[in-house]
Amino acid sequence: MTDFRDTPADEALRSRLGINRRRFLSTCTAVAAGAIAAPVFGAAPSFAQSQTAGHGHGHGHGHEHGHGHGQDLVPHDKRGIILYTVRDATGRDPLAGDLPSGFREVFKELARYGYKQVEFAGYGQHANAPGGADLENVAGAKLLRRWLDEYGLRAQGNHGFIPSSWPLSQTDLDTFKKHLEIANILGMDHMGTGGDPTGSSYKADWDVAADKWNELGEIAHRAGLKLYTHNHDAAYGFLLDGGPLDAQGRPTRSSGVRKLEYFLKVSDPRTVWLEMDIYWAHVAQYKFHTYTAHDGSEQENVFDPAALVRAHNKRYPLFHAKDGTRNDTSGEGYDMVPFGEGVIDYTTFFSRVGQKNYHNPMVEQDNAPSDTDLGQSLKHAKIGYDNLARLRKRH
DSSP, X not given: OOOOOOOHHHHHHHHHHTOOHHHHHHHHHHHXXXXXXXXXXXXXXXXXXXXXXXXXXXXXXXXOOSSXXXXXXXXXXXXXXXXXXXXXXXXXXXXXXXXXXXXXXXXXXXXXHTOOEEEESOXXXXXXXXXXXXXXXXXXXXXXXXXXXXXXOEEEEEBOOOOOSSSOOHHHHHHHHHHHHHHHHHTXXXXXXXXXXXXXXXXXXXXXXXXXXXXXXXXXXXXXXXXXXXXXXXXXXXXXXXXXXXXXXXXXXXXXXXXXXXXXXXXXXXXXXXXXXXXXXXXXXXXXXXXXXXXXXXXXXXXXXXXXXXXXXXGOOEEEEOEEXXXXXXXXXXXXXXXXXXXXXXXXHHHHHOOTTTOEEEEOOTTOOOSSOTTHHHHHHHHHHHHHHHOBOOO
16 A cells, blocks of 8 residues: 655645645545545536636736627637647747747747737746746746736646556655646646547546546545646547457457547546547547447447537536648648638637637647747747637627
8 A cells, every 4th residue: 555644745735735634635545545446437427617717817918809809709818828839939048049938938928919828738948048947846836927927827727747657656646746736836727638548449448547537636626626638639539349359358349439438428527627629639530430330330420529528518628729721641631730720610619619708728739830930839829819819709
């Protein structure tokens, strides 16, 4: 059994998170219990309510775009960006030129465009930037929070540390708690990861993943945070859950249930949340539209990203708003382009999912940095903001 006795570091963490000793210890013992108890998936779910309806830190320095804001599909205070899009700028040496570099200058630039929210993709920057290279600690988090407040930005989440081992080691638990503390200092409602719960296609592995995420989600919940998983196209492939077994005794065919649909069923809606990358969901629509049923027949089932969100709306507090142009030769159906410059119909998507004061869309473009145009990622960030701000309900 792992030793979860309280330590002086725990005392300090509890104090900063505002958790009393009984509550903190129950958090830790829940993990220990999860290591020896079988997962229980039969309990009736109760849906959590939104913690926030757009409570930002200030009015910022950006510009409004257009009029008729009551018809905006993405309210001004919900327009965000994941900093992975501009990772070259946060990692740039401020001594090497005049372009914005490091977190503080990038925050200033993004606020100037109009952004109100950011999602972190780690807490590292160039060593010559204010605060130094590594801000993944209490002091660094306090510095980041001061800069966020200075420019009227709100941190909404982070693609950070989610333990890969299960059951948890004490080292992983300590690191996870440190990230919860950082998230609370930054004022986040959410903390997550950039990866799927598991890369497997087998039901048994998704059961284990749900068990792990339920336990981690409970720890995050006790710290006042929603733990979320960010999903790529593979998570929308079909679950192998029946039919003839292979040589290793694993199922080879599907009932037509998608992997992430199953995860939504067996994970706890009170403590486990999701961030849909809308681009990768459309890639999945292109790739995963047929499956081999248990009886060996080929069946068609076209994925509808907006329908999945509508069916589990409160479980999707975050989106990645990423765009693409069609490319039927790539194997994925799309090539990434700046948000609003592609063919994905975001007006229809946001109209269908509704709940515009609940969802937090983060502009993302994986390929925005350029070796030849060093300012490209920030230019594309501005294009993304302008196009997000232009989205209006159709009459």
